[in-house]
Amino acid sequence: LNTGDEAALQELLNSQNISDIAALIDEYPEYTSQVMSTLAVHRAASVFKILDINAQKTIVRELHSSRTAALLNELPADDRTDFLEELPKKVIRDLIKLLDPEERKITLSLLGYPEDSVGRLMTPEYVYLSIHNTVAQAFEIIRKVGVHMETIDVVYVVNEHGELVDDIRIKDLILAEPHARMDQITDDRVIALNVHDDQEHASQVFKMNNRVALPVTDDYNILLGIVTIDDILWVADEEYSEDMQKIGGTEALNEPYLNISFPKLIQKRVGWLVILFLSEMLTSSAMQFFAKELEAAIMLSFFVPLIMSSGGNSGSQASTLIIQAMTVGEVRLSDWWRVMRREILSGLTLGGILGFIGFVRIAFWHYMMAHGIMQDVYGEHWIELGLAVGFTLVGVVLWGTFSGSMLPMVLKKLGADPAVSSAPFVSTLVDVTGLIIYFSVAYIFLHQLFVQAA
Amino acid sequence: LNTGDEAALQELLNSQNISDIAALIDEYPEYTSQVMSTLAVHRAASVFKILDINAQKTIVRELHSSRTAALLNELPADDRTDFLEELPKKVIRDLIKLLDPEERKITLSLLGYPEDSVGRLMTPEYVYLSIHNTVAQAFEIIRKVGVHMETIDVVYVVNEHGELVDDIRIKDLILAEPHARMDQITDDRVIALNVHDDQEHASQVFKMNNRVALPVTDDYNILLGIVTIDDILWVADEEYSEDMQKIGGTEALNEPYLNISFPKLIQKRVGWLVILFLSEMLTSSAMQFFAKELEAAIMLSFFVPLIMSSGGNSGSQASTLIIQAMTVGEVRLSDWWRVMRREILSGLTLGGILGFIGFVRIAFWHYMMAHGIMQDVYGEHWIELGLAVGFTLVGVVLWGTFSGSMLPMVLKKLGADPAVSSAPFVSTLVDVTGLIIYFSVAYIFLHQLFVQAA
Incomplete structure (x- = not known):
């Protein structure tokens, strides 16, 4: 060089x-x-x-x-x-x-055309034929105008009004009789995109129809251009990146990570972090509200992180499962009832398993404490504490999976992007409500202890 | 019907x-x-x-x-x-x-061929020509064998040993002189995939080279088959689903959400949830370890959820950003130093902002408590408490972004899938260490209070 x-x-x-x-x-x-x-x-x-x-x-x-x-x-x-x-x-x-x-x-x-619409992906470089052309004429046209085209793997047949009639693969032209007219070899099974269609929708159509290019028409079926599959591969990648970034709790960067300027990187990240931080402050208020109960049973505070994270983890699991299933079209809004039933059952099962482990853990530590292996911090109320933690886990995990799975569907229903209801948001929601569940359940089991302290 | x-x-x-x-x-x-x-x-x-x-x-x-x-x-x-x-x-x-x-x-x-290899995507249905064929002969061959082919948009030229010489788009054949020989119209710029290449790699090659089909060769450059771009679109979708599911903290389902049986759904989800639950139990141990400090200053416990979630959120933000950037090839392992520098700076900045808000919040509530609008729960040590919470937030957010960004790179270096180091895992890591940071910082500022209580 x-x-x-x-x-x-x-x-x-x-x-x-x-x-x-x-x-x-x-x-x-x-x-x-x-x-x-x-x-x-x-x-x-x-x-x-x-x-x-x-x-x-x-x-x-x-x-x-x-x-x-x-x-x-x-x-x-x-x-x-x-x-x-x-x-x-x-x-x-x-x-x-x-x-x-x-x-x-x-x-x-x-x-x-609007961003994210099929119109933006369109190329006007394609070959179109009239329904009256013969195969031999078609090849002449292709030889003449095809040089400058992005692709001639598929050509398009229009009628006298410019309306799209059919698409023909070059393969079928080569295999056809030279004297055949276009309207004799068309099969009238044309798949077209509307110029205002969402690019994500276009990606689904390509996937399901095994084409390398699709024609684009306006609302009156007039052929405007074509979209080629290689552009769709870029769209799929871009969507993947945007979804991932939203799920991580940041605005979409829209630039490669290493190229974006530092102030811009902070700007994209700080917004959601601050919003989450302000919402999460409600946990402090909730804890302050239960200050007396905490003082009466300090051991309750030991399990706050464990309970909160279990709710958050089960919630983020459910929300990413549903967001992903909706993105690839496996779950539709009309399936909400099936999803809810599944997730309530899942939440009860998963919560039951974690709750059982939680109880066993407290019982085991009590055993070690009782035998002097560790300092006793649970006191005589260890069974009540274990039951409170165990049942809270069932409730919190159930609530986590329920809200984690339903929030993306509600957002979609409201016309928002389901990916925004990502793990961090579900966690924040579940954290605050989880604390309330915890202290309510604790109140049932440790009622006596609280009364004594008061 | x-x-x-x-x-x-x-x-x-x-x-x-x-x-x-x-x-x-x-x-x-x-x-x-x-x-x-x-x-x-x-x-x-x-x-x-x-x-x-x-x-x-x-x-x-x-x-x-x-x-x-x-x-x-x-x-x-x-x-x-x-x-x-x-x-x-x-x-x-x-x-x-x-x-x-x-x-x-x-x-x-x-x-x-191994799963996830290009070999699995290969189709043997393609047209190949000898370098000695003329364009006219080529069309004869295409007419004869092309009927059964998945695609004839591109044909392949091999030499007498079956080695791949070039790929020719059907467009170029149509535009070429009928008497031209293949070796006259080849440009020798062929892009081929190896049969053992990763499917993810193939997806990148398609994206960068604007082809609808690519030839597949073995280690000796013998043409084995072709891969078409429509299969790559499915690969991209599948990868997206798998990554998302891992990031949500579940094993890849490999089946549509609504079709997978309930026991299988639980089985895929419960594993990671239990592992996270067991790791998160360390937070209870850490809290028990600081039981005396908690008893001396019960208000410390109010901010445990806030601090933990801030560490978790900043960590999941950093980890998804880096996982996404690595998946689309924007960040390579060799960039680790640039990423680390950026994330340390980001962590300090973001932590500083959250820490400042945290301090202001405590000061504001103290003001309301001092004026009798709320019950006073912070006591005379509110400034020390505010400073402890503020500096802890800087430390925890810094640690969250640092570990969130480095963990995916370490996993990749070790040959594991970076997507496994998802939000839930980073949160768990940051939760336990965050508590230790919190009580250490609190010890510095509230030392006097702890001594008094003892």
């Missing part, structure tokens, strides 16, 4: 896969613009597509503007829109000026 | 998309075998592919064995392997007997 031998560099780059060139740029960011200006422009565009946003910004900043123009014009329209979307408004305006009139029109129209 | 009018049913089914038929079977499981035997066998195979494992089992059990044989033979080899994998050994043996000799050979060889 640093010998400055342009010809040798060009040869080296031409023999590499685009993923290798992208890796090269990742490793030696200082040579980014040199590499990008040496590459053939269509390969440069392929590399540009898979670089992260910061590398892309650097390239646009450093490259000569004529080269930038060539690069942007070469980029598939959907990827170009995706890139522009990330830039400040002013920069978008300057860059759009560099585009050919035709490309400019396409880009502006794509930018008009 | 229940009129028994076979012809009408057949017509109805032929006009439906396969995803609609799958939905139909989901809704009316009692008609499964009737629907499957009415469908044309190649469409029945497409429906079978996307049904869940329980519906698949029902079909194989209920369908006439000649029909089952036709269905299994029609199924793409990779999906067939995937299905067989889920069955008991004895059933596999019986079903394999139903296959054609050729299909049997393929299935047995695919079953020989």
Whole structure:
């Protein structure tokens, strides 16, 4: 690279896969613009597509503007829109000026669709045929316009109004009689996406229909563009990242962890942490409320962390199970009753198991204390204490699984993202209520002790 | 359906998309075998592919064995392997007997590759050409053998030893001169997967290279089969589900939530819950150890839940951020030093903010208590208590983010799945150590009080 031998560099780059060139740029960011200006422009565009946003910004900043123009014009329209979307408004305006009139029109129209909609993933680069074309004519059209297309693995048949009639795999065209007309080889079983469909929905449709590209239509069935499956793979990854971050109790970063600036990283994280902290302060109030009971039976405080964490763990287990099942479409809102029944049964069973272990643990320690192996801190009321802790565990785990499973469904019903009802939120909810359950149950079993102390 | 009018049913089914038929079977499981035997066998195979494992089992059990044989033979080899994998050994043996000799050979060889390897996703249904073929010959071959292929969007060129030379998109073939020889239109930039590669790795390669199919070779570059991108979309979904379930603190269910039997659901969930419960018992021991300090200053116990949950929340935030960043390849093990530096700084900043809020809260309540609005429970040592809680929060949040971010990297380094170091585990770790930090800090500030009480 640093010998400055342009010809040798060009040869080296031409023999590499685009993923290798992208890796090269990742490793030696200082040579980014040199590499990008040496590459053939269509390969440069392929590399540009898979670089992260910061590398892309650097390239646009450093490259000569004529080269930038060539690069942007070469980029598939959907990827170009995706890139522009990330830039400040002013920069978008300057860059759009560099585009050919035709490309400019396409880009502006794509930018008009809402984020996360199928419209944003659309590419206008596809081959369409009339229902009156023959197979031989179809190949002529493909030869003429196919060079510039992102994919010609599937072609689309429209009627005279521009309405989508069918999609035909190139495989079926090759295997068909040259004289056959399109309306003779169509099977009228076309699957299309609406331009306003959610990208997540598109991902499900791709999964269930085994296609590499799907046509996109408007509300009147007019063919607007296509979406290819490779973009869907990126969507799936992005959704995964966003869901994970929400489940961890942070806003979605929208930038790679190591690239995001430190103030921004803190800003994305501090919001939910503070909200959770303020809600969790209710636990202090609850504890203060039970101050007298605590003083009368200090041993009650020993089990507060154990009880709270059991509720939190069972709650986060239930909530991630349900969030995941809803994301992949295994559980629908209409299943709420089946889910609730399952989770109430699960909560009782799991709570029963933990409660039993909790009681045995207290009994075992009492035995060790009674035999002088440890200092006695439970006193004569160890059985009551054990029963209180055991029954509290049943109640807290039941409440944890119940609220952990129902909260994501309620949020979805209200139109919010279920992933927000993540482990930390369920834990906070269960912590406060768990304390109240604990002291209420303790009151039943240790009533006598409290009365004595008062 | 229940009129028994076979012809009408057949017509109805032929006009439906396969995803609609799958939905139909989901809704009316009692008609499964009737629907499957009415469908044309190649469409029945497409429906079978996307049904869940329980519906698949029902079909194989209920369908006439000649029909089952036709269905299994029609199924793409990779999906067939995937299905067989889920069955008991004895059933596999019986079903394999139903296959054609050729299909049997393929299935047995695919079953020989490890789960989660590219080998399992491979299909032997692809078109390959010799480097000596012309474009015209290529189309002849495609017409002859292409009918039965899962995809012919890309064809593969091999040399006389069967070694993979290049992949050619059908688009380039259509656009090429009919007389051109394969070695004239190849560009020698082929991307291939190794048959033993991890499926997760394959998903990355697809993402970075914008292909709909990739060839699979053995260690000697011999072409064995291809992997298509639609299978990769399923892999991505499956991984997502598994990661989520681990992060929620449960074993991967490997079955849809509503289909898994209740005893199995409990079995998958109870293991980690009990392990976490037993570890969390250490908090009771820690609290008992500080019993005297607690008795001397009962107000210390009020803040135990608040401090523990703050440590847990910051820890789960850090761990999910890092697990997610590692999964999508944004953070590598070699970045550990940069991650640690970032997380220590984040922990100090976030802890400082929460600590400040905690101190202000105690000061505010003291003010209300001093003015008789609430009962005074903090006493004259409220400043010391506030400082103890504030500094503990800095320490606990710092420790939470530090261990939450480093644990996934340590696990990965040791060859384990980072997703196992999920929120619940980090919380448990931070809970026990958080208590020790709390009482140590309290000892510094409230030393005098403890001495008095003693």
